[in-house]
Ligand SMILES: Cc1cc2nc3c(=O)[nH]c(=O)nc-3n(C[C@H](O)[C@H](O)[C@H](O)COP(=O)(O)OP(=O)(O)OC[C@H]3O[C@@H](n4cnc5c(N)ncnc54)[C@H](O)[C@@H]3O)c2cc1C
């Protein structure tokens with residue numbers, strides 16, 4: 001059993017069995033459950049760093065977990081600025097921590 | 111053209127969809143989160159009678175009712191712009207563009223941060239992020255953590271994390287600096303804690319009973335804090351820096367005096383693998399801003415709110431607001447506001463058949479009743495602030511109609 | 514203390530020190546701070562840092578927070594790709 005998962009909860013009860021799937025983050029395979037977000041699946045596997053700051057190179061992970069801060073942005077199947085906290089995982093999903101120049105964000109557009 | 115598009119599937123949006131659809135309107139709800147329910151999903155409270163209020167179950171009830179009434183709910187869709195049409199509104203989403211006669215913004219609140227050195231490290235997250243991770247996704251934010259910021263939300267969520275099997279080392283104050291304001295002041299925090307006594311029955315009532323004056327309370331405050339559900343709340347300690355190479359490894363803390371100054375020589379490092387920042391909530395009103403609404407700055411409601419009245423109308427035709435975008439309050443108030451908004455919109459679209467005005471007035475009364483009985487009050491003075499806001503709404507609309 | 518290590522705008526990594534110096538030097542509004550430092554211009558559209566910038570300006574003697582939103586929101590409020598910006602009308 002994964003010690004980061006809250007499979008049993010004193011008030012919510014136990015989780016039903018969910019389908020096991022595999023996702024790839026920077027080419028490494030990780031186990032995930034159907035219904036996870038990219039962020040929750042990776043955190044359950046102990047992965048906190050989702051990207052590095054484009055200019056300063058400092059490591060970043062989730063901050064708000066509800067789509068507001070854009071700290072969790074990753075690349076999924078070649079698409080940029082996918083928020084890991086809002087995106088459900090799919091089997092064999094390929095996720096990259098992505099290297100983006102801030103210039104491409106000017107005006108908030110890509 | 112669609113009758114009503116609602117942005118946000120929280121208690122306000124769902125509440126509005128239900129009352130609008132009950133009156134025959136065609137309703138679409140859009141939400142960027144993975145499931146409907148908004149921030150209600152993460153909530154778990156123990157009522158004074160010992161019953162648990164389970165946000166996921168509450169959200170499920172609202173969702174089922176809405177679906178039953180034929181409401182279209184689309185999750186995973188973000189709205190990024192709005193435009194006023196001659197008649198109605200145009201909604202730009204990451205999926206498509208929609209046109210509707212009436213538009214309701216029910217986008218809720220966002221969290222205000224407390225910046226401290228090291229807060230960009232992976233493993234530092236907002237308190238709400240930890241709540242959603244644990245209660246909604248059922249993944250622990252970490253094994254052992256510190257919460258920075260003492261307030262209603264941080265105390266409630268500390269307890270929720272504990273129920274998820276997470277160890278909370280302590281809840282303490284932020285480092286005093288230009289931005290921390292009252293949040294770094296033990297006396298002020300003592301005051302706000304006393305407003306919480308109904309939530310932490312045993313510990314706080316005992317505590318509050320002993321030192322009634324916040325001033326005295328902060329000064330006499332035991333050096334090691336006191337415990338609420340076994341979690342140490344330390345009003346005389348503050349977090350100076352979050353440490354770690356690639357992710358959080360610890361927090362440097364120090365003792366502070368009753369007025370918030372760091373006592374030199376008391377620094378030490380506490381090792382943890384995650385840190386939560388609890389700076390409070392502010393209405394998320396960006397869409398009201400791009401739509402062109404007028405705003406008012408109302409600290410009691412959490413910051414800038416779109417000018418609106420008790421019918422949930424903004425100063426723009428066909429544009430309504432409900433829930434935390436109008437001011438930070440509990441989920442029940444948000445839901446009641448949603449119901450009122452749904453009815454007002456039905457009236458605007460001539461769908462409210464009999465006793466329209468009576469129905470709406472009853473819904474507005476319900477909002478006020480719910481507000482009065484709310485278990486969690488984020489700020490004092492909400493009712494007075496709202497009264498003032500509504501009268502300003504009528505003053506400005508009167509002025510506008512005279513021109 | 515630690516102004517240099519305290520990041521205010523996470524998106525653009527602008528520190529408390531930089532913002533403080535800008536406000537003190539130019540006696541400026543939140544809008545001007547944004548233009549001078551890029552704080553508030555990141556992918557989150559200033560959602561995370563705007564209230565801190567407003568507050569700093571006020572604390573350091575600039576204009577106090579008023580009814581008007583000092584750092585105006587501009588669409589898109591969520592970054593979107595150009596493909597999406599074209600979208601069809603439903
Ligand atoms: C982190 C957090 C924790 C909270 N915890 C508690 C608590 O424990 N107890 C309590 O009483 N209150 C709590 N609150 C207050 C909470 O806001 C209210 O209880 C209630 O959920 C507000 O309801 P709402 O419908 O106004 O907004 P919400 O429930 O916040 O719902 C708003 C919805 O709008 C969606 N949305 C926003 N912008 C967009 C966009 N541009 N495009 C698409 N969708 C969008 C969001 O995804 C969200 O689902 C909390 C708030 C937050 C932010």
Ligand code: FES
Pocket residue numbers: 061062063064065066067068069070071072073083084085086
């Ligand atoms: S963590 Fe903030 S947007 Fe995903």
Ligand code: FES
Pocket residue numbers: 521522523524525552553554555556557558559560561562563
């Ligand atoms: S934190 Fe400043 S723009 Fe995002």
